[in-house]
Structures are given as C-alpha cells and as structure tokens.
Amino acid sequence: MTQACALCAATSDLREFTVVPQTDTVALCATCLTAAEGTITDGPHWQCLHEAIWSTEPAVQVVAYRLLRALPQALWARDLLEIAYLEPETLAWAEAGISEELDVIHKDSNGVQLTAGDSVVLIKDLPVKGAGFTAKRGTPVRNISLVADNPEHIEGRVESQRIVILTKFVKKT
Numbered sequence: 001m002t003q004a005c006a007l008c009a010a011t012s013d014l015r016e017f018t019v020v021p022q023t024d025t026v027a028l029c030a031t032c033l034t035a036a037e038g039t040i041t042d043g044p045h046w047q048c049l050h051e052a053i054w055s056t057e058p059a060v061q062v063v064a065y066r067l068l069r070a071l072p073q074a075l076w077a078r079d080l081l082e083i084a085y086l087e088p089e090t091l092a093w094a095e096a097g098i099s100e101e102l103d104v105i106h107k108d109s110n111g112v113q114l115t116a117g118d119s120v121v122l123i124k125d126l127p128v129k130g131a132g133f134t135a136k137r138g139t140p141v142r143n144i145s146l147v148a149d150n151p152e153h154i155e156g157r158v159e160s161q162r163i164v165i166l167t168k169f170v171k172k173t
Helices: 031-037 045-051 057-070 075-082 086-096
Strands: 015-018 023-028 120-122 126-128 133-137 153-158 160-165 170-172
Touching: 023 031, 023 057, 031 057, 045 057, 045 075, 057 075, 057 086, 075 160, 086 120, 120 153, 126 160, 133 160
Parallel strands: none
Antiparallel strands: 015 023, 120 170, 126 133, 153 160
C-alpha cells in the first residue's frame, strides 16, 4: 500500500513530521510540511483541511487545527474552525503547539479585555457597508473572533453575515 500525505493525500516527496509536544508523527508532502513548520499562505491547496480536521487520527487533527488557526484572514478557515470538534485532550495538544501573540489586546467600550469566543452586545446602531442592513443597538454577537493584527477590530455574525466590528461599539456580556 502506498503511503500518502495525511492532509492532502499526495503520494510524492513524503516526510515524517513530529507533532510536538508529543512524539506522534504524520507523513506530510513538501507543501504541507512547509506549512506545518510555520510558512503558510491561503490557497486552493488548503481545501484539503476540510477533510483532515475530521480525521480519526488525533495527530492529523492537531496539524489541521494548527494550520487552520494560521490562516486567520481566510473566512473559510475560521468558519471551519467554528464547526470543528476536537476531543478536549486533542484540543489541548493542538493549543500547546501554538504561540499566541500577547502584544495585541482587544478591549470593549468599557475597557474590559475581550477573548476569542466571547459574547458581546452592540451599544450603537451600526450601518453594515456592503450588506445593506443596519445592525441595531442591543444586538448580541456570540462567539467573536479577534483580528490578530488590529486591537480595535473583532469579527462576528450579525443577521447571518460575518462582519468586522470596532471594539469601541461593543460591550462584553
């Protein structure tokens, strides 16, 4: 039986990758290996993560989770992370290998620190550009995402639309 890349199923130029901090290994092609080692940009190749995140192998799930987290600008990756389920010990393993950038702190209108997954409420009516509606004051926004490079921006779903919201217009609930 021919061995294939654990993420994209490519069969050429495979190498073993150790999924730290544990010692489990997975076979990865050159493209996936480069990304797993820290250099990734959004592209069609990463659609393979739609299947990899649901693998029965925890090591494959961990690598897929880390790659999805490394693509914060890709809406499809954030959406996939929202619906993905990892067992608690697998999630802890995946999170242990991710270095968080602690220099960007998001705060709501009252100065309360926001974290990914928090729920907030809009404190002002906000016209949503390009979507053709106004997000009304008092609208709850659950399971927010933080914009990694901008402490004044968060993302969340309002009326089934994923929008960017300025932190000065929200209050943590």
